Amino acid sequence: MREDGRVPEIRQYRAADRDQLAHICLLTAAAGGDASGVYSDDSLMPEVFALPYVEYAPELAFVVAEGDRVLGYVIGVADTAAFVEWWKREWSPGFAARHPSPGAPTGHEPRFTEARLVEAGTSPERMLIDELAEYPAHLHIDLLPELQGQGFGRRLIGTMRAALAARGVPAVHLGIDASNAGARVFYDRLGFHELPSSRPRSPLLGIATGDTALSG
Ligand SMILES: CC(C)(COP(=O)(O)OP(=O)(O)OC[C@H]1O[C@@H](n2cnc3c(N)ncnc32)[C@H](O)[C@@H]1OP(=O)(O)O)[C@@H](O)C(=O)NCCC(=O)NCCS
Secondary structure (H helix, E strand, O other), rough: OOOOOOOOOOHHHHHOHHHHHHHHHHOOEEOEOOOOOOOOOOOOOHHOOOOHHHHHHHHHHEEEEEEOEEEEEEEEEOOOHHHHHHHHHHHHHHHHHHHOOOOOOOOOOOOHHHHHHHHOOOOOHOOOOOOOOOOOOOEEEEOOOOOOOOOOHHHHHHHHHHHHHHHHOOOOEEEEEOOOHHHHHHHHHHOOOEEEOOEEEEEEEEOOOOOOOHHH
């Protein structure tokens, strides 16, 4: 229950949620904080870390919403290798046309530079981690600040794990920004563990999709 008496609910993503989902991605993309204006084009982050997912696998996208207002989401793919192939074929050409090269400097100096972000838009092979056979799925989760700390993150991860388990996917992984300390504590609390190819500068975590009642 929120102050205004409304209760946000978790539901399946709908096409009409697309713009709000992209905006939430932007508002949480700077190690969990607002990345507006950090890059020359605010559409870059969502075009790499949110929109391809809902285009490719809308059935594995869930939002927290109050009516039509979206407050948070979890998005993912069941088979990362297949997603990489789709991305090369279907996503890279349009991305390259929209973002042929990094734009003008913004005065910000993010560790994940605009050059790397633009490159990421056409190099999905970066997602082919060594542990893909055991952890074929991956996900991203982002909640607006007003929704954080109320258990919705835990519930969204549980929803995604259950949806993946129902599709026969054994385990899921994710990468986090090493400077996002809050997210690291969150994943630890939920029972995620570090994968062998995890590195201090680019932590890689994983968890089985089953037993969601225990830790999800
Ligand atoms: C990280 C995030 C998904 C967590 O979701 P949330 O709804 O705020 O977390 P929950 O309320 O479900 O918390 C679940 C547990 O994690 C802990 N936790 C969550 N965020 C935490 C934080 N920032 N610091 C410390 N502990 C935290 C909670 O205390 C809770 O522990 P408990 O249930 O064992 O008592 C959310 O805060 C968020 O979207 N942040 C901004 C974007 C982001 O960083 N996304 C992740 C990118 S990898």
